[in-house]
Amino acid sequence: MLSSPGCWATYGEILAKEYSSTEYFQIHRLGVDAYAVQHPGKQDKQSIHSVGVHLIRLYLCLEQGVPAEKANEAMLKITQHKSQYIWLSPPESMGEITAADIVKETTVEGHVEATKAWARSAWEAWSDHHPQIIAWSRL
Numbered sequence: 001m002l003s004s005p006g007c008w009a010t011y012g013e014i015l016a017k018e019y020s021s022t023e024y025f026q027i028h029r030l031g032v033d034a035y036a037v038q039h040p041g042k043q044d045k046q047s048i049h050s051v052g053v054h055l056i057r058l059y060l061c062l063e064q065g066v067p068a069e070k071a072n073e074a075m076l077k078i079t080q081h082k083s084q085y086i087w088l089s090p091p092e093s094m095g096e097i098t099a100a101d102i103v104k105e106t107t108v109e110g111h112v113e114a115t116k117a118w119a120r121s122a123w124e125a126w127s128d129h130h131p132q133i134i135a136w137s138r139l
Helices: 005-020 028-038 045-063 068-084 108-125 127-137
Strands: none
Touching: 005 028, 028 045, 028 068, 028 108, 045 068, 045 108, 045 127, 068 127, 108 127
16 A cells, blocks of 8 residues: 555554544444555555455445455455456545544544445445456455
């Protein structure tokens, strides 16, 4: 992932909050996925695999309603096929919601709802590639 030092520091604040409390941690995976797909890196194997895996998890959770713990189990199977992933050209906009919006939340409820919106925004930003992501989820 490539990000500015300021963005990485902001994301670190979010992680610190989530790791400090099970109430905040409940939404952790969606935030990880959103941040990862908003920082896709460069066209190399590691970035291709990372973006693919995180977009698939967003698809499973947001579109298929798979609970996070079940999505993690599904990912173990799906990632066995990550060598088949290809580079997806990143969208011009990575979504309207970013880590900077999440870090401002001061309550658990606000953090959870904002992180859900962040994940949805990041997922929708990649809408041109949804058919490919869905196909990967079925490998």
